[in-house]
Amino acid sequence: MTERPTRILIQGGRIIDPAHGKDALGDLLIEDGIIREIMPPDEKEGSAVSEASNGETHHINARGMVVVPGLIDLHTHMREPGFEYKETVATATASAAAGGFTTVCCMPNTNPVNDNQSVTELILEKAKTQGIVHVLPIGAITKGSRGEELAEMGELVSAGCVAVSDDGLPVMNSEVMRRAMEYAKIFDIPVIDHCEDLNLTADGVIFEGAVSTSLGLKGIPAASETVMVARDIALAELTGGRVHLAHISTAGSVRLIREAKRRGLPITAETCPHYLVLTDERVMGFDANAKMKPPLATSQDLEEVRTGLTDGTLDAIATDHAPHASEEKNRAIDHAPFGIIGLETALSLSMSLVDGGFLTLSELIGKMTEQPARILGKKIGRLGIGDIADVTIIDPNVEWQVSESDIKSKSKNSPFLGWNMKGRARTVIVAGKVIENKWGES
């Protein structure tokens, strides 16, 4: 990290700002942590920069690079407080910066659960003193995420929570969920649901199908997600409350959401990079690093999730970054915890969909900036004049390999170890502070 200069001039990059429908070469000037000016390239002689009379200008050569609003992750497990052996605010935000994210929303399944303002304040205090990107906490829907009584949403929101969710411990009682959706309307925040019918999942380990049968592992049926998506759609219709559906993974869910959106219901949804590039075949060989919830599904599901991303059924790409220690993942797979890290691979994996022709780079960036911001109702994820200067500079052509030694997260539980990737965030700027990403010697 370098000192914060008064002015930063990012020169010659391809500036993509989906919120303003912009995709053109240009220079971007940041002053005092604020986006000051965007101008056509190579006009610096006559621009505001040369007119500036004092202070140093930090020049960043971005030729061949893509300059985008800082990426926003709607779904990060930072693990602090309570599970600091897996991840901390410091390591999670370092991981985020390495992946091009300037904002992460952290899920409340910490210990204690983020169901009251003191936990929210603790997280925000840690973020201020030890974090290097913005942290937006998500509060619990119910006290202790026990699915019984609503948490004090008003207090959570005033302490800084931007949404509520019982992620990982989904609210099974539909009556409680109904009241949560209604109550959240006071604050105009989304209720984020991890759609899973815990009875259908039971002690399932991976997706129920040919692979679970072959490996002799208990299956989690696709319907475990789909029935809860259907429930949430029905409740959104009943309550008019804003519902955001997390980590959508099955074809059936995509079809239900598509139909609900066509009817104009207040539903938004995200998927994760792993559901766009992996199927349950990845678990063959009992690799616990391919075990997560919802589980990797079939190629038909993968195709439909991609289609949903293309046609706008799925609004955003989130990571569901879920760090776990190696000794936890080295257990027998049915005793290993669910979840994989994702902050550092999300961008490259998603960019492979651009190469595959599923969406344009601008659309992709929109799903990691403008759309998450819209879901949160926040004026971030854009490059407007006067906006806070959260910027990510991507080298779209750099080739690299995922290696444990390069991972900044405290945990290394990625199914992509050893994968060859293309495209990476070279620099992130967080409120005007420049972070140059550096990896091992290679």
Add this chain to the structure above:
Amino acid sequence: MGLKRKDILTIAEMEKEEIDLILQTAESFKEVSQRDIKKVPTLRGKTVVNLFFEPSTRTRTSFELAGKRLSADVVNISASSSSTVKGETLLDTARNIEAMQSDIMIVRHASSGVPALLARHLKSSVINAGDGLHEHPSQALLDLFTIKEKKGTVEGLKVVIVGDILHSRVAHSDIRGLLKLGAEVQLVGPPPMIPKGIEEWGVSVRYRMEEAIKGADVIILLRLQLERQGCGYFPTLREYAHLYGLNRSRLSLAEKGVLILHPGPINRGVEVTSDVADGLSSMILEQVTNGVAVRMALLFLLAGGKND
């Protein structure tokens, strides 16, 4: 000819030729068990460890006798699964045993994939003696041995497997082995106990016992775990026995000379009536006898022995 692998984890990963080699080797070892002095010096100085995280009498004893008849030093370790669910302990347990210079580790565990996990981290050979709902390769090999011994071949036989396919690692290994040796395999059981996608393996599925059993050359009955009752898989043992129990009248639908196999221990009056279990078609004790020979063959071949 020898075996070109360090571990025996699944039938799925075995070539037909390897299965044939094991069955042929077992033939010569069966003779050893029939001698007055049931011992050969083949594995003298080798250390074989039975590492069982699940209770077992039959399989553990069978491997123990197999090792002893080959003159190996055999150690039995019964570790409770619950104390080792945290994988670090599991790996540590195995590494500690290996540090005492074990050559072959025979592993049984309630979780699928544990023998594979240990095999990845150990230099010792690992034999899967049953993992979760996954596989039980030595049981399948002894079933194949028994069928081949009685019928001359496995190829072209109609084999029906009855019962809880979902929770049976024996069935999973049997199906794979039978298909590799060219049998026609039909499964029958209550639909909640038929695993999803199993048809893709190349088997057909029936829900009614009478339909399935017609023309069968071999019937493999699976042990019904009594605690599954009332968990949604089937309503009561009484109804299960009524729908899927093998009795004389059902047996008459099968081919003449039909063989009845069961991995044991049997629930008399549930999977099979006593008269059928004790009848001439029953191979249940023959299977146990053959188990020792097949496991001797596995130990011998893994220790580098060749069948010439």
